[in-house]
Amino acid sequence: MVTRVRSTYDRIAPVYDLMEGMMERKRMHKWRALVWSKVEGNTVLEVGVGTGKNFPYYPAGVEVTAIDYSGKMLARARKKAQIQGIKVRLEQMDAQDLAFPDNTFDIVIAICVFCSVPDPVRGLEEVKRVCKPGGKVVLLEHVLSANKIMAWLMNTVNPVVSTLMGPNINRRTVENVAKSGLKIERVTDLTGIFKLIEARKE
């Protein structure tokens, strides 16, 4: 299962930035800025860095470690970091099995990642484990619509979308964050399906 997700992102890595271009110009750039404005502390983990689209939003003076499961997405992030002069430690790693000790980071950030992680609750439990007690977790995720007809449609087309593009469009990520044991502090509706989720490790 993990291999399928990784190979899907390896396959779309060369066209990922192009694919997301319109969404980026319309909305994502504002939302990325909002997410990164929430940074607290000095040590940041970015889960699912992809091609490095968040690099321009990294706040100055913080130490960022960023991981991704796809070697090809990560290769593009490495190149971008070099070109843009971004100081970031990039590592290939599975969010479901993070190779960091407990209580390592002040804050963990992920944008549109837990729609793809095969076992999202396990991934979020790992996020909780590596976050320091009192540390923050900020996620921007699209979730299953609350509208019944839309939800039916999303559930119906999800197998095709996830196979071709990577993400599942029917995840209940707010509920998954709660299941992981993180304490949800705030959920902001950015649109019907895009949520900004702020949580904390107690």
Ligand SMILES: C[S@@+](CC[C@H](N)C(=O)[O-])C[C@H]1O[C@@H](n2cnc3c(N)ncnc32)[C@H](O)[C@@H]1O
């Ligand atoms: C939709 S992309 C988002 C990339 C980036 N966060 C952004 O905002 O453009 C999802 C990313 O999550 C990564 N991913 C999926 N499952 C993962 C896992 N189990 N561990 C680490 N990264 C994973 C994919 O390889 C991909 O780069």
